[in-house]
Amino acid sequence: MEFFKYQGTGNDFVMVDNRDLQFPKDKSIIEKLCDRRFGIGADGLILLENDPDYDFKMVYYNSDGGESTMCGNGGRCLVAFAFFLDIFEDKCKFIAIDGEHEAEIHNGIIKLKMINVDTISHDGNDFVLNTGSPHYVKYVEHLEDFNVYTEGHGIRNSENYKEKGINVNFVEKNAADEIFVRTYERGVEDETYSCGTGVTASALTFLQKDNLTSVKVKTLGGNLKVYAEKNGNSFRNIWLEGPAKQVFRGKVDIF
Numbered sequence: 240m241e242f243f244k245y246q247g248t249g250n251d252f253v254m255v256d257n258r259d260l261q262f263p264k265d266k267s268i269i270e271k272l273c274d275r276r277f278g279i280g281a282d283g284l285i286l287l288e289n290d291p292d293y294d295f296k297m298v299y300y301n302s303d304g305g306e307s308t309m310c311g312n313g314g315r316c317l318v319a320f321a322f323f324l325d326i327f328e329d330k331c332k333f334i335a336i337d338g339e340h341e342a343e344i345h346n347g348i349i350k351l352k353m354i355n356v357d358t359i360s361h362d363g364n365d366f367v368l369n370t371g372s373p374h375y376v377k378y379v380e381h382l383e384d385f386n387v388y389t390e391g392h393g394i395r396n397s398e399n400y401k402e403k404g405i406n407v408n409f410v411e412k413n414a415a416d417e418i419f420v421r422t423y424e425r426g427v428e429d430e431t432y433s434c435g436t437g438v439t440a441s442a443l444t445f446l447q448k449d450n451l452t453s454v455k456v457k458t459l460g461g462n463l464k465v466y467a468e469k470n471g472n473s474f475r476n477i478w479l480e481g482p483a484k485q486v487f488r489g490k491v492d493i494f
C-alpha cells in the first residue's frame with residue numbers, strides 16, 4: 240500500500256489516498272501503522288475519500304487505531320495532501336466527522352475553518368469546550384517545565400472524563416496576543432507536539448477574556464494562529480492557520 244507522511248506543527252499523520260476504498264479499516268492494522276517502533280510512526284492516520292457533495296472527505300483515526308472526532312492539524316495536513324493530489328486549486332470544502340470545513344492554501348500555509356462554538360463550560364477554574372473534539376483547558380505557570388503527561392493523564396482519566404476521554408491543554412500567556420499551549424491527547428495517550436483543535440479551544444478561552452480577534456499560539460512543534468468572531472459567549476468564523484508539510488512517502492505491506 241502506498242502512504243504519505245505529513246506533519247503540521249509536529250503533529251504527524253500517515254495519509255492514505257483511499258478514493259478507491261481499498262484500505263482495510265481495521266483497528267489493529269491502523270495501530271500498527273502508527274506505531275513508532277513496529278510501524279511507520281504517527282499520532283494518527285487519515286484517509287482521504289470521495290464525497291459526492293464536497294471536494295473530499297476526511298476519515299480520522301488516533302494512533303490507538305480508533306476512529307475519532309475532528310483533528311485540526313490533521314485537517315490542515317489533509318488539505319495539503321489534497322492540494323498535492325491536484326484535487327483543488329487554492330480553496331476547498333471537505334466533510335469530516337464534525338461537519339463541513341472550508342480551507343485555503345497559500346505558500347504551504349493552510350487556513351482551516353473550524354466548527355462554531357456556542358458553549359464554554361467551567362470545571363472549577365478550568366474550561367471545557369468542543370471544537371470538533373472535546374477539550375479541557377487549564378491555565379498554568381512555568382509551562383516549559385510542567386509535567387504535561389502526568390497532569391494530563393490524571394485529568395483525562397478522572398471520574399468525569401474517563402469514559403469518553405478528553406484532550407487536556409495546558410496554557411500560559413506569553414504576551415497580550417500570544418499563548419503557549421501543550422496538549423495531552425486522548426487516543427494517543429501522550430503529549431503531542433501540537434493539537435489543532437486543542438490550540439483552537441485554548442485560543443477561544445483566551446479570546447473570551449480579551450477584545451482580540453486573533454491570537455498567536457506557540458506549540459512545541461511550531462507556531463499557529465487562531466482567528467475568531469466573538470458574539471457573547473459564542474464564536475463564529477473560527478480559523479486555524481499554520482504550516483503543514485509532506486515529510487516522506489513510501490510503501491508498506493499491511494496484509
Ligand SMILES: N[C@@H](CCC[C@H](N)C(=O)O)C(=O)O
Binds near residue numbers: 307313426427
Ligand atoms: N491532534 C488533533 C486532535 C485529534 C483528536 C484527538 N486525539 C481526540 O481523539 O479527540 C488535532 O490537531 O486537533
